Amino acid sequence: MIIKDVDVYPLRLPMKQSFAISGGKVGDPSSGAPHVYVKLTDEAGHVGWGECRPSHRWSYETLESVVSTLRHYIKPLLLGQPAEDVQGLTAQMNRHIAGGQSAGQPIAKAAVDMALHDLIARRRQVPLAGLWLSSGQGAVNLSYLISTASPDEAAAHAMAAKEQGYLGVDVKIGLNPAKDMEILEAVKQHAPGLFFRVDANQAYDLPAAVRTGKALERLGVDVFEQPLAAGNLLGHAELRRKIGVPIALDESVWSPGDTLQAIRLEACDMIVVKVTKMGGLSGAKLCGEIAKASGLGLLGGGLTESRLGLSASAQLFHHLQIRTPVDLNGPFFLADDPVESFPDLQDGAIRLSGRPGTGCDVSMHKIDRYTYA
Structure with a gap:
């Protein structure tokens, strides 16, 4: 070979x-x-x-x-x-x-x-998951991505998520910090009961993150993702001590070594597993396994990959037994890609086909x- x-x-x-x-x-x-x-x-x-x-x-x-x-x-x-x-x-x-x-x-x-x-x-x-002695069949629930600076648009997206059968929403904040809470309140009102993931993408300093985190706690948010700059692990550890919402790290965690450092410093409750940022399936799988073995939770994410990367990521997330809806958001934004055949993607979930490899033809x-x- x-x-x-x-x-x-x-x-x-x-x-x-x-x-x-x-x-x-x-x-x-x-x-x-x-x-x-x-x-x-x-x-x-x-x-x-x-x-x-x-x-x-x-x-x-x-x-x-x-x-x-x-x-x-x-x-x-x-x-x-x-x-x-x-x-x-x-x-x-x-x-x-x-x-x-x-x-x-x-x-x-x-x-x-x-x-x-x-x-x-x-x-x-065999399917990709078969290389890890796992089943390449099953369903992986997706979260509905909401990225807007408009509370009205956020409300419309939240209603669409509910109507289309999604079990979770992933809301980007920090686009217009003055509107953040209005946007989140609109989503909560129109999509109650869904897993509520809020992603700041490093938008805040520590005082602002503390204020926002306390508001998220009152609102009933399930996880606050990457509020501070990527390198500020000590700041995230301090934030964890001051708010009641679980903290997830994304941009801070690119490798198994980063995962271990976050664990040592008690900087998070969860890490975001992403195939592309972690050097591929090998690195992402190891990061996920280290975090799970240390008692951390796992979130799944993507970088708006096409259906090729989405399918590969979904098989890894299925293998890692990530139960919360995962943020594989390419289909929200891409009008087309080079993939001809692809596992079934509808009703807020991807259903893995068990076909060899990624299950995609290009x-x-x-x-x-x-x-x-």
Whole structure:
């Protein structure tokens, strides 16, 4: 199972609506969304596909840096190597692309890691989860993402979430801090009983986070995600002592080492598992297992990946037994992607098919259509 070829496709996928976090827009209908697909082919002709979703709004990795890293540094490293040695190849990539605070270029590496898993699983004729001795069938509940600075729009989205059968909502705040509580109150009013996840994306300093956290406690929010800057673990630990809402870390936790540090400092109640930010399925699985073994809760998330990344993430979340609705939000924002066949996605859940690999087939015609030169 020697890797014969590595193809890297920079894509701009069409968006049906804009997506903004507290740091700014991560895509809009006029410019589309940057994605990178990686195709691995072995000597027998078996193929595996992986995806990553870079954005300068949530890390230093851009579409350009990811493509350059993959084509000029990672591809020569992979050619001629055994595809089944995922751990060894990951170690080689980490040595070849030096790290800083975390492993260097984890988003670029995530696409390779996903493609390796897909290739191995397809060759063995098992779903991704079968590689971890888990079932590749079952349902994973999704949360309905609400990202708006308008309380009226938030109310309309909350009603839509309820009507469409979603079991949870994920509300972005910090877009207009003066309106945050109005937005959250509107959501709570129109979607009572749903799992209520509030994500600040690092929008606050500690005093503001304490005030907001106490208000969230009164409102009945289930989890307050990443209120402070990513590196401020001590601040999150202090915030935990001052408010009653569970704290989840996302941007603070990119690696197993980050997970361990958050545990040591008692900085959170939960971590957000994301395949793309954690260097792929291998890193995300290990982060989740460390957190679970330490008694932390798990949330599932994504970076508006297409249905390829969504399916891979859902299989991992199913394996990790994440019960709360997960934030795999690509379908809310993408108008199209290169995936031809895909597990069933409706009524607020993805139903895993048990097909080999990710369960997705990729259209080369659409790859050509959306390739960004």
